[in-house]
Amino acid sequence: MTFPQFAYRNVVRNKRTYAAYFLSSAFSVMIFFVYALFIFHPDIKNGVTNLAAVQLMIAAEFIMYFFSFFFVIYSVSTFLKTRKREFGILMMHGMTKRQLNWLVFLENMMIGIGAIIVGIGLGLITGKLFFMIGSVMLDIETLSFHLSWKALGLTTVAFLLLFLFISLFTTFMVRTNKLIDLFQSGQKPKKEPKVSIFLSIISAILLIASYYLAATTTIMTLIYRILPVIGMTIIGTYFFYTQLSVFIIKLLQKNRLLFWRKTNLITISNLAYRLKDNARMFFMVTIVSTVAFCAVGTLASMNVINKQFEADYPAEIGYIAENDKPIHEQNLQQIETELTNKQVSYKTYQMPIKYVEVASSTDKYAPEILPVVSFTDYKKIAEMANFDFMEKQLKEKQVFGMKTHQLEVGDENATYTLTQGSVKVQRNNYTEHVVFPKELLENEGLVVSDKLFNELEGNKEIFTGFFIKEMKETNKLFENLVTEGTMWHYEDKPYAMTVSGTLLENQMSLFTMMLFVALLVGAVFFIAAGSFLYFRLYADLEYDRRQYLTIMKVGLTEKELKRIVTRQLLLLFFVPIIVAIIHSIFAFMALQSYFTLSIANEMVMVLAGFFIAQVIYFFFIRSQYLRNLRKVLI
Template identity: 30%
Template sequence: MNFRQLIIRNLRGNFRTYAAYFISSTFAATVFYIFSLLLFHPQLKKDLSSSSGTISALSKMGLTTALVVIAILSLLFLWYTFVVFLKRRKRDLAIYLILGIKEKDLRRLLFVENALLGTIATICGILLGILSTKLLLLIAQNVMHLDHGLNFIVPPLAILLTGIVYVGIFLVISLMATSTLQGDQIVSLIKENEKPRPEPKSHWVLALLGILLLLAGYGSVFYFSVQSTTLLSLLLGVVLTVAGTMLSFHQFSVFILKRLKKRTSFLQGTKMLTISEWLFRMRDNAAMYSLITLSTSVAFVGIAVMMAIGSTSFSSIQGISVAYFFTHSTADAPVIEDKVAEINHMIEAEGYQTKTATVDLISVYIQPDSPELAEDAFFSSNGFSVMKESDYQTLMTQIGEEAEPIEQDQLLELSPNYSRRKELLSVPQSERETRLPVEIGINSIKKGEMTVVHSPSMLSLNYYGLAVVTDQTFDDWQTTLVKSGDADNYGFTWIDYPEWADNPELVSRINTQLDQENADQEEQMGALYDALGDRVDEMTDEDWAEATAAISPYVTYESKYRTFQENRQGNGIILMITILLGAVFFIFSASIVYFRLFADLDKDGAYHRSLHILGVTPKERHTVIRRQLQVMYFLPTLIALLHFVVAMAALNILVELPVWQFYSKIGGMYVIFQIIFYLVCLLRYQKDIDRYADPSDI
């Protein structure tokens, strides 16, 4: 038998051992290719760029980050599993050495085996990715809410990148792992099973400390969700939870099992065998349990948060409160009025009923050094853009919200976003109002004192410091400003209709027209600046007005659907990346458990052979096996779900979203997957153990 035949025979002979390793590696390569495909797909780049340059940049950054994360995960996973393989094949490797194979040739054998297997897995992963490309592009189109379908393509760069990364990973792992392999170490591995194992030790102080750290970590997370003042409490909660999880697996679990072992009720039948085996397995697998629990928890929380952010309910509370919003000043008010009328006509031509209104604003200031500001716990800005109460009530009625009543001497500051609103809702009005000196107008023509009320009433119109006063107060201020010649006439015009999200083509047509007109205006202004040159600095206001008379003013506007679409696309990208990364996490975690279970098959087989000789029935042995595997497969899952519950409860305090729906979907799907995986492994493991325990039945 030559060297090549030996390699092929080893791969065939260890097919069942290599199967999960091969499948997991293939899946990782497939996901890597999918991300590469999305990153290099020209049509996807174009559609996202046309929607928003920010979304296009976010997509590129997110997909690139995902590729790096998957590559790192694959490197760690493959390194771990290759080390497990060496341990699993210790008897075969020792026999090769006894038969006279050189250490150099043994290293070359293992290197070529792993490199060949990795190359095949990479090729299969790329082929599987290509075969599923059309389905994945359809999913991407829906998740990212693209207006057009994505064409089926096979980017050469995606294939090249996947091949280089994964073949490179396998080669590096093979080279590093085999270069440190020593013949004496391999021979000594075969004697490990003969060494007696001392009973695991634990201390009640460390066991109790593990539980206390977990509780302290949970408490810190809830403290952050209630206070929302600093990330320090959140980071502290994460650190304490990680430390508590690891200490609980290493100490608390062993402590509990040793206490159970002392009870006479647990020294009967298979319970004695089960607890004894649990005790040793818990010590041996504590690090693995901690790793799986923490990585699964991270995947759970990451997917749930992205599902929450990517949900329609979250996207709908982002952006402006009305369909269209135009700012104006005294100079461009007539142009904005004509433009609003034109857009109204376009919308109504499609059969929609619109409502529109123009709102005037007055600037109100508070001196930053006013001592009264120190008493205002919710101070955020010393400048306000103030509207009259009647305009505020009209807007709130249009968006389906209740307007807050205003007293004559009050200035009601509105919440610009959901987080500010939630913060203010948590305290009574008496704690969020302060008597402050105010100055009206650009030149502070009028001064006085008013009660500034920070209101949870939310109106998002891209004005930070948007506020409301009574109509009488507003009219008095406006009259004073006009008389003094300090009038700073500015404001906004809004258009709204309930079906703003039902006709993307109409919105796209309107936005394209407005954007093109603004682009033309910028081009004309640029040409004017170039033509005038240095004379611009010498021109008076009248000269400048005359020079720009033929150029339409720039139309500053916001589209609710555009913001909504950008949020959906951005969140869709993040959601898809998170789900695929979570799938890689779960597959790798399951594979680690699988490898850890079958790595000690020889030793476990010898143990069950001893039980068989002592008269333990197959049914009793199977009971012991089931209980052992249930702990191995479901204990980390239960702890991860507990961490997940705490995280979702904290998130539910921060944001009013259906987080428990996300919890039930994610947790339920993973539990179903874990049950199926457990049953498959249980059947195979029992069959292999029975072969060791009673060879005569084969």
């Protein structure tokens, strides 16, 4: 038998242990290859939308590649720790350190090359399906399957380099201590897990504080809280597994009524060791799963953006003219003609906007010139947009802050002294609904009483709103007047304009592309998390066999064995997932600050989908694990 044949037989003999690692690596290669096929597909032309899709997929390639690097490093280092007894036997029979390193290198390269071949093969088989899904989500014509040699070469070279580097690196991780230490590595009794009460308390404080900050965040505070919350959550999670969870188990052991009941003595005693031994693995699974949940959940929540747009754009087409030049009549005439030719029914409403000077204000962000509209015109816009209007008529010196976006939040109480007549007005609230979208006005304005509006003087503009039943009917209209659905107030034009249907389509296309990318990347992360659990479970299989064999000699029944194993597997599989779900729930609570509408349904569907997948995986692994235990025990 040649040395490469010996390495190959080693891999085949340990195929059960390497299975999840191999399949996860192959799946990562497959997704990387599929994205490369999209990136190099000749039918995806350089356009704004398609270019964004390509950029997102390139970003996904980098994310998966770096994740695969750390995933493989962790996996290989775990496997090496479980093979010390095997290495001891080989060295006892004369294998040198150099030969042992060469053996580990060959095994890793065989697994890596196999994963590349299988991953690319799966990508070729499923490529057409991904192209069909992608063409729908990217809103382009059906893509024919095209095998790009660039995609094939990029995937092969990238992952060959990855596995080559890791195979070289792992040769330095092989520890050849004394033979007696290698032989006894799996038989030494485990030390009593120690716990720090101080670090346990720190863990609880960090997690509670991060949850509180996430739950109470607003759109104004989110940017300042996001990094501290992420940092506290990561540190708190690590100490939760290494300290707090073990501390809780030790408290349970002191409860004699619970601890001495039936098989709880064995189950709870093992929990402390399991938690301590698997702390890093639990931590990694939790963080990786949380990232997957949040990535998919965040983009799935964008389904509510349609309703959000309806609130942010009361008029499906908004047009504000700076003066009375003939060009405005021509533009408005073009809008009406194009809508008529497209057989789109609409209603219009025109209203004046006055710009008044502000002498002073208690609002430090108040501009020198404010746009002002009357309460009656604001009410009319809300009614034509079919908004529920419950606001009461303003008093003479009372004003509303003019909301230009549903998520805008500011200091409600402010006093303005207008230059004209030194009139003082009090702002106690913002309008319930958006008056004009943010693209049409340079500064936040005021809604004043009709009487005050008539008394005020200043430069005047005219707003013309076109109200259409279906926002999507305006998609891609008036492209000579706007760029991608908008002409901002600060652009070099004598008018500002919005076409909400085009804006919505562009926004939804971007989020759909991001969802397409996030789903596949999230799947890679989730499957990798399952792999961590799988090979950690089988790494402890020999130790578990010896332990349960000893216990069965003193009367443990098969039914009790199943109960103990099931409880321990439930801990292994669901503790990190449940913690990840809790992390994600509070992350989604922070995300809710970006929406005026509830995203709870989308969040529940995403988390429930991942949880069901984990349940199915649990029952499959449980049946396989029990079958392997029975081979020795029964």
